[in-house]
Amino acid sequence: MDERGAELARGFYEQVVGPILDRAAPRLRYAAARLGSGSDVLGLDDAMSRDHDWGCRLTLLVDDPGAVAEVDRLLERELPGRYRGHPVRFPVTWDAADTHNVEVATVAGFARSRLGVDPVAGLTVPGWLCLTGQGVLEVTAGPVFADRTETLGPVREALRWYPPDVGLYVLAAWWRRVSRLMPMVGRTADRGDDLGSRMLAAKLTADLMALAFALSGRWAPYGKWRGTVFRGLPVADDLAGPFERALAASGGREREAALAAAAERLLDEQRALGLPAPAAAVAPFWDRPYPGIDDAVWEGLRAAVRDPEVACLPLGAGSVEQWVDNVDVLTDPARRAALQAAYLGRWGEDG
Structure with missing residues (x-):
C-alpha cells in the first residue's frame, strides 16, 4: 500500500x-x-x-x-x-x-x-x-x-468560517453572480449558439457548486480538488444529478431545467439553515421565456446584515474569489492582500 x-x-x-x-x-x-x-x-x-x-x-x-x-x-x-x-x-x-x-x-x-x-x-x-x-x-x-x-x-x-455578517454578504454575492448569467443559457441556445450555451452552463455549474460550499460553511479548495471535496458536502448527493445534467444536456431547455433544479435545492438548504429565503429561487426573466434568480433571494440575505461595515459593501464585489479569476493573483497572498484597497475604497458605485 x-x-x-x-x-x-x-x-x-x-x-x-x-x-x-x-x-x-x-x-x-x-x-x-x-x-x-x-x-x-x-x-x-x-x-x-x-x-x-x-x-x-x-x-x-x-x-x-x-x-x-x-x-x-x-x-x-x-x-x-x-x-x-x-x-x-x-x-x-x-x-x-x-x-x-x-x-x-x-x-x-x-x-x-x-x-x-x-x-x-x-x-x-x-x-x-x-x-x-x-x-x-x-x-x-x-x-x-x-x-x-x-x-x-x-x-x-x-478561520473555520467567515464571521456571520461577512458570510451573509458572500452568500448574497454568489446568488447575484448566478442571477447575472442564468437567463443567458437559453437565450444563446435559441440564437443557435449551442457552444456558448454550454459554456455558460458550465460556468453556472461551477458557481452553484461554490454556493454549495458556502451554504455548507466549508472552504473550497482550488480547482484540482474542488469536485472531489464537493462530494463530501451534505447537499452533494442532491446536486450531483442536476449538475451532471446541466453539463451533459444537448439543448438549452434541458440545461436551464437542470440549473433551476440545483438553485431550488440550494435555496431549500438556505431555508433549512434559518436564513432568509423566498418561496422559490427561480423567477421569470422580464417577459422572456428564460428562468432567472429572483432578486429576493440575495436581497433578503443582504438585508439581514447588521454590521455597518459589511452592509455598505457593494454587492457586485463579494469575496476576492467572486471577482478575480487570475490564477497568478489568487495564488499570491501578497497580491490578494493588496486587493483590500478595493474594498476600502468602496468601489465607487455599487458593483
Missing part, C-alpha cells in the same frame, strides 16, 4: 524531529503539523503526487520569533540523511537547494504567508474578503501532531 504524505510526516515528527527538539530545546513551545501546500495536506495525495514537492515535509511553528533561525539551524545539523527510505533533504519547486523541508516559522508568519493577512492580530472585513478557500485550507486542513503554542489552535478555530 502506498504511504500517504500525512502518515510520513507524522512518523518523521514522532521518530526524528520531536526527539531532536526534546533533547536540544526542551523548553521550546512549538506546534508540529503537516500544513501548507501539497495534496497530502488535504489527505488526497496518491502515487502521482510523488513526482514533486512530496516527501519528508513538516511544519514547525513557534511562539518566539527569535527561535525560528536557531531551530532551523539545529535541524540542518541534526537531521539524518534519510527517513523510511526517503531523502530528508531534497529540492522543491520554490527552492532548488538540497536542504531539509521542515518549515520553521511563527504561527503569525506562517499564516500570513498563506493568507496574505495576519489572523493572530485579527482580521478586518477586507482581510476576510481577500482570503481564498485554498489559502485557508493550507492553514486549517492538515493534521497537527503536537501543539504547545498559544496561537495555532485559536487561529485555526477562528
